[in-house]
Amino acid sequence: MQISEKAAYVKGLIEGLELDPKDKQTKVFKVIADLLCEMAEEIKDLGQCYDDVCDQVDGISEDLAGVEDLIGNVPGEVDYDNDAMSHSDMAYEVTCPTCNETSYLNEDALTAGVIKCPACGELLELGYSEDELDDADDEPGSDE
Numbered sequence: 546m547q548i549s550e551k552a553a554y555v556k557g558l559i560e561g562l563e564l565d566p567k568d569k570q571t572k573v574f575k576v577i578a579d580l581l582c583e584m585a586e587e588i589k590d591l592g593q594c595y596d597d598v599c600d601q602v603d604g605i606s607e608d609l610a611g612v613e614d615l616i617g618n619v620p621g622e623v624d625y626d627n628d629a630m631s632h633s634d635m636a637y638e639v640t641c642p643t644c645n646e647t648s649y650l651n652e653d654a655l656t657a658g659v660i661k662c663p664a665c666g667e668l669l670e671l672g673y674s675e676d677e678l679d680d681a682d683d684e685p686g687s688d689e
Contacts, residue, residue: 547585547589548585548588548589549582549585549586549588549589551585552578552581552582552584552585553582553585555578555581556578556579556581556582559574559575559577559578560578562574637649637650637651637652637654638650639660639669639671641662641664641665641667641669642667642669643662643665643667644662644664644665644667646662646663646664646665648662648663648664657671658670658671659671
């Protein structure tokens with residue numbers, strides 16, 4: 546039995562008692578029964594809204610998955626493959642704190658801010674900006 550049906554049942558029980566309509570207690574019971582019916586209708590409407598929002602979120606999730614497939618990764622996240630990069634591209638060494646695997650990154654991967662460890666898949670936040678890297682290259686004693 547749905548909540549709206551239960552509320553209507555309670556209202557029917559109260560009406561079936563054939564209480565004196567002038568009695569204060571009868572008035573209270575009728576107001577409570579009406580309130581239950583209104584609340585049941587609101588709950589039903591909220592349930593429909595919830596279902597609609599869930600459908601929209603599912604649609605957005607599917608659209609996002611399609612976009613991720615097109616671009617190859619999540620925005621702000623860089624997947625890298627140590628074997629695919631030439632040694633001239635690898636300028637920075639990063640060790641994953643989760644699995645202790647050492648990987649080598651180029652400047653683009655480092656400035657992306659977030660990378661996925663190729664060994665364990667952990668997201669690593671690097672926190673370097675291009676300005677910080679440029680400043681490090683300009684310091685005396687740097688290789689470049």
